[in-house]
Amino acid sequence: MYALALCFLFLRVLCDYHEPVAGCSQCLVELTLKSTVCRKAKAVDVCFNKFDVFNSDEVVQASKVAKTHVEELKVLLKTKLDDLVQKTTHHDPQFLTKLQKVVDDFIAEASKLPRGQCTPPCGFQDGMFNCILCRLEPCGLPLDCPVNNKSVEEGKPIQLLCDAPFKLPPSTENVWRFADFVKTQEMEMFEDVVEGNDNLFAISSATKDHQGTYQCEIIANKASVVRIYYFLTVISQNVKGHSELEKIFELSLLPEENLHAESPPPSQQLPSIVLISFCFTSLLLLFSLTLGAIILWNSSGIEHTTQKEPL
Structure with missing residues (x-):
């Protein structure tokens, strides 16, 4: 048995x-x-x-x-x-x-062991273990991350980081691509720029030719893990000067009442101490000259009267 x-x-x-x-x-x-x-x-x-x-x-x-x-x-x-x-x-x-x-x-x-987690908003992540299927279940998040907007002044340096908000596999490869002058996530718009293990894309001196969308694709075991995007805007050095001139030109086209509205009210425009001192000194000088003229005129009148009296 x-x-x-x-x-x-x-x-x-x-x-x-x-x-x-x-x-x-x-x-x-x-x-x-x-x-x-x-x-x-x-x-x-x-x-x-x-x-x-x-x-x-x-x-x-x-x-x-x-x-x-x-x-x-x-x-x-x-x-x-x-x-x-x-x-x-x-x-x-x-x-x-x-x-x-x-x-x-x-x-x-x-139940006390660390739970599997999915870190949004993007990237291929093995979120948690499924013992029924005896394998890790992917989170189902999109591979493409939203586009991040970046700006840099012309002639200035900038660095773009290729990193994910979740833990990456131990061995990865980064592929940087570029689509000039456009903001896009369409793969056919991009051209390969550099490939390797460096997760930084550095521009030492930005020019207008650097403006556009940069894509970094992280690859592990010949499979895509996540695609990160940056749209870079290169600001011209004289943009600030142009902006001030445009503001002055716009003010000159305003109606008179609006133009005055741009200036502070009269009650807020107090005269300076130098101007007050100058005005006060001028008044004193004018008063002194007037007083001197009156005295001189009186003296001339007395002398003329004295000359006409009989001997």
């Missing part, structure tokens, strides 16, 4: 081995470990079927960890099953209850 059970166990393992992965049971529990556990069960076929509890929604949700913790997830379950084997006797009547306890403990501890 025992030999028949072992034969059934071997056939079951062989079938599971050839079946494609379709559940957390096949994904998280190795076949050899599953066989070792089920040798302690009273009914081998019931034991194998009991492993379907690992396909529950609770296990699936608890297993949605970050990709850096997938192996830790599997080690956690292996440790608990190894402990179950050590603490269970052959044909243990409490075996299935103990196996369910392993599942419950696994859900509780796996």
Whole structure:
């Protein structure tokens, strides 16, 4: 009877081995470990079927960890099953209850591991682990990031950074492309500029020829991870002077009442101290000259009267 059970166990393992992965049971529990556990069960076929509890929604949700913790997830379950084997006797009547306890403990501890995350707004990211499919699920975000607007004065330097808001694979390659004078994300508009590992695109002295859209595509394992865009505007050095002249010209075309409205009200235009001093000094001088003329005129009148008196 025992030999028949072992034969059934071997056939079951062989079938599971050839079946494609379709559940957390096949994904998280190795076949050899599953066989070792089920040798302690009273009914081998019931034991194998009991492993379907690992396909529950609770296990699936608890297993949605970050990709850096997938192996830790599997080690956690292996440790608990190894402990179950050590603490269970052959044909243990409490075996299935103990196996369910392993599942419950696994859900509780796996839920504490770092969760998988998707960092918007763009980029190909392996967001979280799906034990039903036994693989990482991509976030489904667009590969192209929104266009960032940049500006630089003519003749000045500028650097454009090729980086993503999420953790990149350890080995990546950057391809810089340029579409002159236009703001676009259409791939056919771009021409390759430079390719390599440098994530900085530097312009030492910007000219009008540098104006346009820059695209940086990050590639890992020959697949695109993210495409980043910058639209660069090069500002001419005399733009500021032109702006001031245009403002003066526009003011000269305004109606008289609007032109006066541009100036501060009279109450706010106080005379300077120098102007007040000058006016005061001028008034004193004028007063002195007037007084001197009056005295001189009176003196002339007295002298003329004296000359006409008889001897």
